[in-house]
Amino acid sequence: MAEAIDRVGFVRATRTLTPTIRLIEIEPVDGFVAPTPGSHLDVSVMIGDRPDVRSYSVVGPCADGAYRIAVKRLEASRGGSAYMWSLAPGSRLAHSAPGNHFGLTLGRPDYLLLAGGIGVTPIFSHALALQRAGARFRLVYACRSRSDLALADELRGEIGDRLEIVIGEERGRVDVAGEIARLDADGEVYVCGPIGMLETARRAWAESGRPPDRLRFETFGASGRWPAVPFALKIPRLGKEIHVPATQSLLDALEAAGVEMIADCRRGECGLCALPILGLNGVVDHRDVFFSDAEKAANAKLCTCVSRVYGSEITLDTPDR
Amino acid sequence: MASGQPFPLNAWYPAAWSHEVQPALLPRTLCGRDIVLYRRPNGGVAALEDACWHRLLPLSMGRLAGDEVVCGYHGLVFNASGRCTHMPAQSTINPAACVRAYPAVERHRLVWVWPGDPALADESAMPDFHWNDGTEWRGEGGAFTSLKCDWRLVVDNLMDLTHETYVHSGSIGHDAILDAPFEVTHTDRTATMTRWMIDIDAPPFWGRLLGKPGRVDRWQIVTFQAPAVVVGDVGVAPTGTGARAGDRSQGVNGAFLAAIAPETETSCHYFWNFVRTFRVDDDQLTDSLRRGHVDEGRGVYDQDHVVLEAQQRAIARNPRTPFYNLNIDAGALWARRLIDRLVAREQATRAPGQAAE
Known part of the structure; x- marks a missing residue:
C-alpha cells in the first residue's frame, strides 16, 4: 500500500553516481522522520501533465536530516525516472514519510x-x-x-x-x-x-x-527477463484494443483506456490486479513475486502492474459483467 | 515535562509475570502499543504487534499453533519473528507481510519488553530487580494491570512514603514519618529517598513482624531506577542495635518492589512484590504478606489503587498545570526529572521512524 504523500521537501543537491544512477538529497520542510534500514519514500512525479507516484529506496541512515534516494534512469521508463532526473537543487518535491516493506531484523547469527x-x-x-x-x-x-x-x-x-x-x-x-x-x-x-x-x-x-x-x-518490478517492448492488448469482453507502449505498464494502460481495475501494491506482490490470459502472441514476462514458478509457467494469469508481454499481442479478460 | 508522550520508548518495561506467559496468547498494551505475548516451544517468549498485517484484527483473538500465531479472521500465520508464513488462497507469500516483533527478555521472574527501536535494545540496560528472583529475598506479589492512572503517579506514590501516614494508617502508617528528616540523592539513572526514624514506637505491621517489645529504629530507603523500577529497602530493628550504622542483624528487613509500565498515557501496569530476608521459608507469612498488600480491597496497595485512580480522574477534570509541590516531593521530582531527560534525549536523537512507530 502506498504511503500518504503529505509532505514537501526541496532538492538540496544531486550527485551522479553512474551514467544512469543519480543520488538526490531532499531536505524536508515538514520535519524529518529518520528512516529505518530498507525504507523507501513515495514521491509525487509528473508524467506529462499527469501526477503519479513512484517509490525509491532511501540510501543510508540520513543522519543529517535530509533524505537521500537514488534514481536509476531507465530507457524504457514510464516517465518517473526521467522526471526525477529533471530535478535540480531547489526543486520542490511532494513526498511521503519513510515507509518500510523491507525491514531488517537484527540479532541473527549471520x-x-x-x-x-x-x-x-x-x-x-x-x-x-x-x-x-x-x-x-x-x-x-x-x-x-x-x-x-x-x-x-x-x-x-x-x-x-x-x-x-x-x-x-x-x-x-x-x-x-x-x-x-x-x-x-x-x-x-x-x-x-x-x-x-x-x-x-x-x-x-x-x-x-x-x-x-x-x-x-x-522488488520494484522494474526489470524483467526481457526488455520492455510495445504490444497490443485485446479485451474481447469490452471490445477494446489498446496499444501498450514500452514506457507504460499494462495496468496504467488499462486504466488510461477506462477499464476499471482494483490494484493495491503496484509492485507485483499482492496479486489484486491479476487478469486471466485468453490469448498470446509472444511470451509473458512475469515480473511479479505473487505467482509461484508453476503458476507463471501455466500462464493462466498475469499481474498487470508489473508483468508485460515480450511479443506483439496479448488477449486478457476483465471482471466486467 | 517534555511535550508528547510522557514515557521513553527505548527502555525495558515489565510486560508480565513470567508465570502469566503460557503457550497461549496474552494481549497486553505497553506504551500505547498493542502487543501479544506467548510462550514459545523453546521456552522463550515472543512479543508481537497485536494486529494482523492484513486487516488489523488483534492476533490475540486468533490461536497459537506451536510457535506461530494464526489470525482468527483469515488464517494468516505469523512466526515468532513476526514474519508471515502462510497466506490464504495463494501459493506465495507477500514479502512485505510482517508484524512487528518486540525484543522480549525474561529476567527476575518478569517478562520485559522494549517498545522502541529494536536496534537499541540492550540487555545490559535491564534494571536491577534481583530482589524478585525468589532466592535470597522471598515473597509472592501480583500485578495491577490496566490501572487507570498515569504510570508516573505510581512512581510519585512510591517515592514519597509520607502518604503512608494518611493512606495506610493502622498498618504501616505512623506519625513519626512526618517528623523524621529525609534525604534525597540522585545519579544520572537513579533517585533515592532515605529516611531513618530513630527510637520510635513500632508501627503495628512492623511490630508484629519484629516480634520483640520496645522501641525501634525504622528505615525507608527507596530507589528509583529510570524509567520503570522502584525498590524500597524497608525495615525496623530494636533501637540502639546499630541498624543505621549497618548492622541490621537484630531487625527485620523487607523490600517493596515495583516495576511499572505505561499502558497508555493515562493507564499503566504495576507489577509489585513485597519480599523479605527473614522467615523466608514461612509460606504462611508469604501468603499473609501478599494479602496484606492486596486482598479484595483491604490491602495497603488496594488503598493506593483507590487513591491513584481517583487522582487521575481529578487530573482529567482539573486542567491546571499538574501539581503544586511540597518538600516531600523531592524524590518524585527527581524521578520525573530522570524520566523527562530520557524522553528528551530520545526525541533529540529521534532515529528511524520507530520513534513514532
Missing part, C-alpha cells in the same frame, strides 16, 4: 545481503546497520559492468572485505546456491535486484530447505 544493480540502494542501508550492530554478514553486489557500480566505494569504506563485487561482464553470475551454503543455518538473506536474481535466490533458498521466512526480498 546474514547474506544480495544486491543487483540499483537494488543496492536498500541493501546499502542494511549493510551499514549490520556493520554498526557488529553483526556477521557478507554483501554480494552484482552489476553488469564496472561503470554500473554505485555506492561501491562508500560501501568498501564502511564494510571493507565484507563486500564482494561481482561484475557480470568479467565474472558472470553470482553463485547464489554457493553463497547460501556458506551461510549459518540460522542466518538470513536479504535480496534486492532484478527479477532474475530474485527468482534464482528463491529457487536456491527453497532447494536449501531453509525456512522460507528467512529469505527477505524486495
